[in-house]
Amino acid sequence: MRRRRLREPRIFFPWEGKGGLVRRLGLGRVRPVLFGLAVVGVVAWVGVRERNRSGLRQTRATVLDARRAVDAYIAEHDGGCPPDLGAVARTSAAKAPPKDAWGRPLRLVCPGRREGSDYELMSDGPDGLPGGLDRID
Numbered sequence: 001m002r003r004r005r006l007r008e009p010r011i012f013f014p015w016e017g018k019g020g021l022v023r024r025l026g027l028g029r030v031r032p033v034l035f036g037l038a039v040v041g042v043v044a045w046v047g048v049r050e051r052n053r054s055g056l057r058q059t060r061a062t063v064l065d066a067r068r069a070v071d072a073y074i075a076e077h078d079g080g081c082p083p084d085l086g087a088v089a090r091t092s093a094a095k096a097p098p099k100d101a102w103g104r105p106l107r108l109v110c111p112g113r114r115e116g117s118d119y120e121l122m123s124d125g126p127d128g129l130p131g132g133l134d135r136i137d
Helices: 021-025 027-076 085-091
Strands: 107-109 120-122
Touching (some): 027 085, 027 120
Antiparallel strands (some): 107 120
């Protein structure tokens, strides 16, 4: 006589079912993978955002240093505007004209377009378009 094996009683959670589609396709294993991909995506997004913001901070610091050098040049030359940032770099301790965080030279407009400003010093920003919305003054 053959003995029948009795199946052990098993408790199923409501989302498992006894043999539903989720269990047969192995979709229960997909959830941790999707969670991992979501974590990697968030970390990448934060990294890209922080890289952009650090570029903005670095460029603002460079503009501030260049502004000090231009002010010193104007004071030494009796209020005369420098022809370009290369002339400012030659008279100061800097070895080369300042560049923004994206490797492009800063723009010097002398005299300034705004009333009361001797000059304007700016970076074209991350996109590199002159006068763009993301320029840094």
